[in-house]
Amino acid sequence: MGILEVSNVNKAFGGLKALNEVNLSVEEGTVHAIIGPNGAGKSTLLNCFVGRLIPDTGSVMFDGRSLLGIKPHQINQAGVARVFQTPEIFTELTILENVMIPAFAKYDGAFRINAWQSVASRGEIRDKAESVLSEVGLIEEKDGLVSSMSRGDKRRLEMAMCLVQDPKLLLLDEPTAGMSRADTNNTVDLLQRVGTNITKVVIEHDMHVVFSLADYITVLAQGTPIAGGKPADIKGNPKVQEAYLGGSHL
Numbered sequence: 001m002g003i004l005e006v007s008n009v010n011k012a013f014g015g016l017k018a019l020n021e022v023n024l025s026v027e028e029g030t031v032h033a034i035i036g037p038n039g040a041g042k043s044t045l046l047n048c049f050v051g052r053l054i055p056d057t058g059s060v061m062f063d064g065r066s067l068l069g070i071k072p073h074q075i076n077q078a079g080v081a082r083v084f085q086t087p088e089i090f091t092e093l094t095i096l097e098n099v100m101i102p103a104f105a106k107y108d109g110a111f112r113i114n115a116w117q118s119v120a121s122r123g124e125i126r127d128k129a130e131s132v133l134s135e136v137g138l139i140e141e142k143d144g145l146v147s148s149m150s151r152g153d154k155r156r157l158e159m160a161m162c163l164v165q166d167p168k169l170l171l172l173d174e175p176t177a178g179m180s181r182a183d184t185n186n187t188v189d190l191l192q193r194v195g196t197n198i199t200k201v202v203i204e205h206d207m208h209v210v211f212s213l214a215d216y217i218t219v220l221a222q223g224t225p226i227a228g229g230k231p232a233d234i235k236g237n238p239k240v241q242e243a244y245l246g247g248s249h250l
């Protein structure tokens with residue numbers, strides 16, 4: 001039983017079957033990539049994991065609990081964080097303050113549920129925020145303003161804002177979309193280094209990004225998983241090459 005179990009999921013938009021009998025199991029502690037050409041249904045599937053869409057049929061189970069019909073913020077509190085679609089970054093605040101905000105939100109939620117426990121002190125939250133800033137390589141810049149950050153550093157900040165919530169599952173939505181080769185390499189390096197104990201699901205169009213990142217790859221084409229396996233197996237799979245326009249993307 002994986003930490004995320006998707007069974008027989010179907011989703012249609014009018015006459016268009018965006019997801020067709022999707023089954024997949026994400027094993028705890030692994031990096032699982034879901035790849036496929038444009039229009040394959042990747043975003044639709046991801047939206048079913050975060051409560052933005054409800055499948056027409058089938059089930060999505062996270063950590064033994066159904067995610068269907070649960071509100072996005074409740075899914076987040078259950079331990080699922082969506083990276084790069086993070087809560088708003090406040091450009092007037094410092095980098096450290098931006099990381100403390102989601103940490104406060106997390107403690108506050110826990111406080112409401114466990115009213116007998118005292119809310120964590122500001123000092124504890126600051127320590128936690130500083131430790132994730134060290135992890136992503138931004139600790140030296142912690143008192144700087146977000147408005148002066150480079151694009152690559154903003155990615156690091158977004159990652160820190162997710163890590164500070166101690167998620168069990170990180171969903172990464174096309175982490176290198178629109179980036180230069182250098183920024184792409186930096187981001188892949190960051191993803192390999194941080195949160196190594198956290199299960200990650202990476203949705204990606206660019207196959208090269210996931211080959212170095214993923215333990216397991218599911219290939220989606222026209223709403224259906226057509227292949228699954230280790231990167232080396234996926235690379236040479238003729239069905240995958242065909243889905244990617246006769247192999248020109250490999």
Ligand SMILES: Nc1ncnc2c1ncn2[C@@H]1O[C@H](COP(=O)(O)OP(=O)(O)O)[C@@H](O)[C@H]1O
Nearest residue numbers: 013016018036037038039040041042043044045
């Ligand atoms: N809200 C929607 N309404 C109608 N059609 C949609 C909607 N969202 C996605 N689609 C269609 O579903 C298919 C899968 O889309 P999507 O999940 O965005 O693919 P991907 O992320 O793999 O590029 C596409 O044909 C797309 O046009």
Ligand SMILES: [Mg+2]
Nearest residue numbers: 039042043044
């Ligand atoms: Mg998409």
